Amino acid sequence: MAKGNNQIEKLAEAPVEFIKDGSAFIQKCQKPNSKEYLKIVRSVGIGFVAVGIIGYAIKLVHIPIRYLIV
Amino acid sequence: MAGFRLIDVAKPFLPLLPEVELPYEKIGFDDKIVYTLISGLIFLFAQFPLAGISKESTNVLDPIYFLRSIFASEPKTLLEFGLFPVVSSALIMQLLAGLKLIKVNFKLRQDRELFQSTTKLFAIAQYFVLANIFIFSGYYGNNLSLTAIVLLNLQLVGAGFFVTLLVEVVDKGHGFASGAMAITTITIATNFVADVLGINQFPVDDEGHTEPQGALINLLQSLRASHKTYTGAVVGAFNRDYLPNLTTAFLVVGLAAAVCLLQNYRIELPIRSTRARGTTNVYPIRLLYIGGLSIWFSYVILFYVHIAAFSLVQLVAKNDPTSIIYKIVGGYAPVNNLLYVPQFPLSLLTPPKSFLECLIRQPLTLITFTAFLVGTGAWFATNWQAISGSSARDIAQQFKEQGITLMGRREQSVAKELDKVVPVASAAGAVSLALIVSAGELLGLKGKGASIVLGVTGTFALLELITMDYQQSGGQSALAQVLGAPGGSF
Numbered sequence: 076m077a078k079g080n081n082q083i084e085k086l087a088e089a090p091v092e093f094i095k096d097g098s099a100f101i102q103k104c105q106k107p108n109s110k111e112y113l114k115i116v117r118s119v120g121i122g123f124v125a126v127g128i129i130g131y132a133i134k135l136v137h138i139p140i141r142y143l144i145v
Numbered sequence: 146m147a148g149f150r151l152i153d154v155a156k157p158f159l160p161l162l163p164e165v166e167l168p169y170e171k172i173g174f175d176d177k178i179v180y181t182l183i184s185g186l187i188f189l190f191a192q193f194p195l196a197g198i199s200k201e202s203t204n205v206l207d208p209i210y211f212l213r214s215i216f217a218s219e220p221k222t223l224l225e226f227g228l229f230p231v232v233s234s235a236l237i238m239q240l241l242a243g244l245k246l247i248k249v250n251f252k253l254r255q256d257r258e259l260f261q262s263t264t265k266l267f268a269i270a271q272y273f274v275l276a277n278i279f280i281f282s283g284y285y286g287n288n289l290s291l292t293a294i295v296l297l298n299l300q301l302v303g304a305g306f307f308v309t310l311l312v313e314v315v316d317k318g319h320g321f322a323s324g325a326m327a328i329t330t331i332t333i334a335t336n337f338v339a340d341v342l343g344i345n346q347f348p349v350d351d352e353g354h355t356e357p358q359g360a361l362i363n364l365l366q367s368l369r370a371s372h373k374t375y376t377g378a379v380v381g382a383f384n385r386d387y388l389p390n391l392t393t394a395f396l397v398v399g400l401a402a403a404v405c406l407l408q409n410y411r412i413e414l415p416i417r418s419t420r421a422r423g424t425t426n427v428y429p430i431r432l433l434y435i436g437g438l439s440i441w442f443s444y445v446i447l448f449y450v451h452i453a454a455f456s457l458v459q460l461v462a463k464n465d466p467t468s469i470i471y472k473i474v475g476g477y478a479p480v481n482n483l484l485y486v487p488q489f490p491l492s493l494l495t496p497p498k499s500f501l502e503c504l505i506r507q508p509l510t511l512i513t514f515t516a517f518l519v520g521t522g523a524w525f526a527t528n529w530q531a532i533s534g535s536s537a538r539d540i541a542q543q544f545k546e547q548g549i550t551l552m553g554r555r556e557q558s559v560a561k562e563l564d565k566v567v568p569v570a571s572a573a574g575a576v577s578l579a580l581i582v583s584a585g586e587l588l589g590l591k592g593k594g595a596s597i598v599l600g601v602t603g604t605f606a607l608l609e610l611i612t613m614d615y616q617q618s619g620g621q622s623a624l625a626q627v628l629g630a631p632g633g634s635f
Contacts, residue, residue: 105411
C-alpha cells in the first residue's frame with residue numbers, strides 16, 4: 076500500500092516538477108535584445124513574404140485554369 | 146529468430162514502389178534553393194479541383210476545416226488531404242522505431258531501405274483510406290456512380306503518391322531541410338500572403354458586388370467603393386467572417402512575432418577546445434529545441450481523433466441526432482453551408498469559431514483543448530529529442546570528435562551535464578509553443594494560428610540551413626549575386 080501511495084505521489088509531482096524546471100530554464104535563457112530581435116524579424120519576414128508572393132503568383136495562374144476546366 | 150517484423154510488410158512492394166535516387170554528386174547551393182522552391186511551387190500548382198464530384202449540393206460538409214492549413218490541404222481539390230498522410234506516417238514510424246516498438250536495424254542498408262518503403266507505403270495506404278472515408282460519407286455527393294468512385298480514388302491516391310515522391314526529392318538531399326517542412330512552409334507563406342494581400346475577387350451579394358480575398362486590399366477597396374460609408378468599410382474590413390478579415394491578420398502577425406521572440410531564447414554553454422589552450426566559445430542550446438515538430442505531432446493526433454469521429458458519426462450513424470453514437474461522440478452542425486462544426490463531446494477538442502462563442506457556449510474547451518496540445522506536445526518533445534539524433538549523448542559524441550568540451554567539466558561528464566539541459570529545453574519549448582498555438586486557436590483563428598507558428602519555425606529552420614550552406618559554399622552563388630545580397634540579408 077505504502078508503495079502504491081508513493082507512486083501516486085510521484086505521478087502528481089511530475090507536472091509540478093516539470094513546470095518548476097521549465098520556468099527556471101526559461102528564466103535562465105539568454106534573451107535577444109531589441110536590435111537583434113528586429114534584425115531577425117526583418118529577415119524572417121522578408122523571406123516569408125517573398126516566398127508567399129511567389130506562391131501566390133502561382134495560385135493566381137490557377138484561377139483562369141479553374142474557369143476553363145470546371 | 147525475431148519472428149515477424151513490421152517492416153517486412155513492405156518487402157513484396159519493394160520492386161513496385163518508385164524511389165528517388167540519392168544525388169550522384171554534391172548538389173550546389175543554387176540548385177538546392179531551386180529544387181526546394183520548385184517542389185513547393187509544384188505542390189501549390191497541384192491544387193486542381195477534383196473531377197467526378199456530383200453537381201448537386203450535398204449536406205455533408207467539411208469536417209476538418211480547422212486542420213487544413215497546417216497540413217497544406219485544400220478542400221475539394223486533388224490535395225484534399227494535403228501532406229497529412231506523409232507527415233503522420235513519417236512521425237509515427239520514426240517514433241515507433243525510436244521507442245523500439247518495431248525492430249529496425251538502422252546499421253543495415255537493407256533495413257533502412259525497408260523502413261523507408263514501409264513509411265511510404267503507410268502514407269499511400271492512408272491516402273486510400275481517407276479518400277474512401279470521404280467518398281462513402283457523401284462528402285463528394287450522395288449516390289455517386291461506380292465510375293465516379295473509381296475516378297475519385299484514382300485522383301486522390303494518385304495525387305498522394307505524387308506528393309510522397311515530391312517530398313522525397315527534397316528529403317534525399319536535393320533540397321533544404323525535410324521535404325514536408327519546406328513544402329508546408331511555402332504553402333503557409335502563400336496562404337498568409339493570399340489572406341492579407343490577395344487581390345482575387347469573390348462575389349459577396351446578389352447585386353454583383355465583389356470583395357477581394359486579402360484583408361488589407363479589402364480595406365483599401367472598401368474605402369474607395371461608392372456603395373459603402375467610411376465607417377462601414379472599416380468595420381467590415383475588421384469583421385467580415387466569410388473571407389479573411391484584418392483582425393485575424395493582426396492576430397496572426399502577433400503570433401508570428403511571439404514565435405520569433407521565443408525562437409531566440411537560448412542557453413549558452415561555455416565550451417573550450419581540448420587541443421588548443423585558451424580558445425573559448427559558446428554552444429547555444431535553444432528553447433525551441435525541436436522546432437515546430439511538436440505542434441505537428443499534436444495536430445496529427447487531433448486529425449486522427451476527428452477522422453475517427455467523422456467516420457463513426459457520418460458513415461455509421463449518418464449524423465442522426467437520435468442515434469447512440471451521436472449522443473456519445475457528438476455530431477456535426479452545418480454552418481454557412483461550408484463547414485461541419487462538431488458538437489458537444491467532440492467539440493472539446495475543436496478550436497471554437499470565436500472566443501466569445503467559446504466563452505458563452507462551452508468554456509470547458511478552453512481547458513481541454515489547451516491541455517491536449519500541452520500534454521501531447523510535451524510527451525512528444527521529451528521522446529523525440531532522445532531519438533532524433535540530437536540527444537545529449539549525440540551532442541557529447543560530436544564534442545568529442547571535434548575536440549571540445551564544456552568549460553570546467555571533464556570530457557566524461559559532458560553527456561551527463563548536457564542531459565540536464567536538453568530534455569528540459571525541448572519539453573519547455575514544446576509547451577510554450579503549445580500555449581501560443583492554443584491562445585491563437587481559442588481566439589478563433591480556425592487553424593491559422595497553428596499554421597503560422599509552424600510556418601515561422603519552418604522558415605527559421607530553412608533560413609538557418611540556407612545560411613550555413615551559403616557560408617560553406619564560400620558565397621559562390623549566382624542567385625545571391627543576381628539578388629545583390631552580400632550574404633548578410635538572410
